[in-house]
Amino acid sequence: MKDRRILPRVAAPAVATAMALGLTACGGDGTGSSASSGLTVWYGPGSVPKASLAVQKQFPGLKIKLIPTPNLETKLKTTLQTGSGLPDVVVIGNDISSYSSIEKKFVDLKSLGADPTKDYVTWKWANGTTPSGRVIGFPIDTGPQGLFYRQDLFAKAGLPTDPDAVSKLAATWKGFTTVAEKAKKAGFKVCDNANQVFFTQLEQKGQGSFTASGEYVGDSAVTRTAFYYTAKLLSSGMCTKASPYETDWNSSVAQNALGAFVGPVYEGPLLKTAGAKEGVWRVAFPPGGAGSKGGSYMAILSSSKHQKDAYKVVKWMMSPANQAAGFETDGLFPSALAAYKSPEVTAAQPFYGGQATGAVFAKVAEESPTIPVTPQDGIVEGALTGGLQSVAQGKASVDEAWKTAQAQIKKQLKR
Missing domain, CATH: 3.40.190.10 (Periplasmic binding protein-like II)
Structure with a gap:
């Protein structure tokens, strides 16, 4: 998902989301699960690399249901309130901070092995981390x-x-x-x-x-x-x-x-x-x-009965190879550091007169400071x-x- 700042900007859509979600912040973690349907992933059209959608072939032993979901976060907000029909994995946009008030509805990815000090650009990990230190967002794309x-x-x-x-x-x-x-x-x-x-x-x-x-x-x-x-x-x-x-x-x-x-x-x-x-x-x-600044994240719901498998799925979908392919075919610039050395990112681009623009953006992404x-x-x-x-x-x-x-x-x- 892309952080499209154009002037004028409609103010505070994230605040409305936070207020709505805050209604369930004091409740339980939710018992709704898609376990009977297998492991379910909600994603917005164009929000993940197309290469990552081949995830079922990578895990033939899992029943993975990929569901392209327009207006995804509106639907997520509604299902979080009801606590039923929730997916195992969901893509969340740059307003991920609006979910901090109900952070326990999402798995702390550190508990599944995520290390926010390596492999992906630092500021992406930081923006997917709640004030209490829970990592609820796994990095997808960036906007250098x-x-x-x-x-x-x-x-x-x-x-x-x-x-x-x-x-x-x-x-x-x-x-x-x-x-x-x-x-x-x-x-x-x-x-x-x-x-x-x-x-x-x-x-x-x-x-x-x-x-x-x-x-x-x-x-x-x-x-x-x-x-x-x-x-x-x-x-x-x-x-x-x-x-x-x-x-x-x-x-x-x-x-x-x-x-x-x-x-x-x-x-x-x-x-x-x-x-x-x-x-x-x-x-x-x-x-x-x-x-x-910008880009999206993958999150795992605490209500999921397949958390360990879900994390394996997320890690593979957002692997350096898939993110590199996503830049070439989908215009999603990687957050995975290893992707910056890939042929897809370092390739000369005819539209830009043979310049390898990916190398410029990779340097920017790596050197960018974290913004709260x-x-x-x-x-x-x-x-x-x-x-x-x-x-x-x-x-x-x-x-x-x-x-x-x-x-x-x-x-x-x-x-």
Whole structure:
């Protein structure tokens, strides 16, 4: 599952989930089980590598039922409340923290042999761990950031075109501003709606909306600096103000108006959707350093009567080989460290002119700091991105947008 942050963002869907699930937090662990039907796995369409769906062949002695489930977490929420009809294994998205209040409904994977200190990127393990230390999420995919750019348009603007040279020039956000200014003079933009620019700066600092202990830090100096920097890009006319996954974004790519953008690995395929020409795009290291967030997890329900077998199934489905195949065929970037050395990840990619972009994203994913993820993040992120939108639309100055967003956040957090 993909963490698609586009501006504006609908605030706090995870909070609603947490509130609903909280109704059963004080109850038992649930007795519902799919034991009579074998070992059942719920997954959202596109949330796991296709290669992992061959799991039945790997375990012929088990009766494994794979159930593709649209609106999976809505269904999971309902079944957790009733305590019946629960699967053994389920895929949970990046809002896994919203299940912390009922963490005992999920198996602590450490009890089955999971070691959150190795094999997968550290921050993924951390985000799948509850405040009490229970590991309830086994890592699936990740969302490392990169600087996607058109090498032909960069040449037109007198900018370097080699990924290493671009990474060096735009190694800092000040350097990125230099790139943005030259691009603007050449008639194109290197920023879409600036939303990802804002969040990437926070991710690089390991800055969430709250600390691991729950202290609000969405008004910190780090957040304020990122907000003001992003707002300046917008007010200076350096962004197209087009949102990924929307037609205006596709048009800006097709019409050569958008020559670069900072975004997660899973936004790369959008270029093909927009009709981008093969061979002209490249990927550089993101300005400011490594930053990642997002992706999904596999969890095992405590109600399962097949916990040990379920863990074997999860481990195989999320093996380095399956995750590597998932990058090549499904666009899911691995969390398994061993996958980063695989042919699928290190292969040259024709669309990017033969560049092995997977190597860039692997470095970003490995070097990214851990960002605390909480159920209330949506409130903060929604208000701040809404503030940036008001700047983009010319409805507020950066000072006004910042103050309004903070007031809105504090009001909602008191509820």
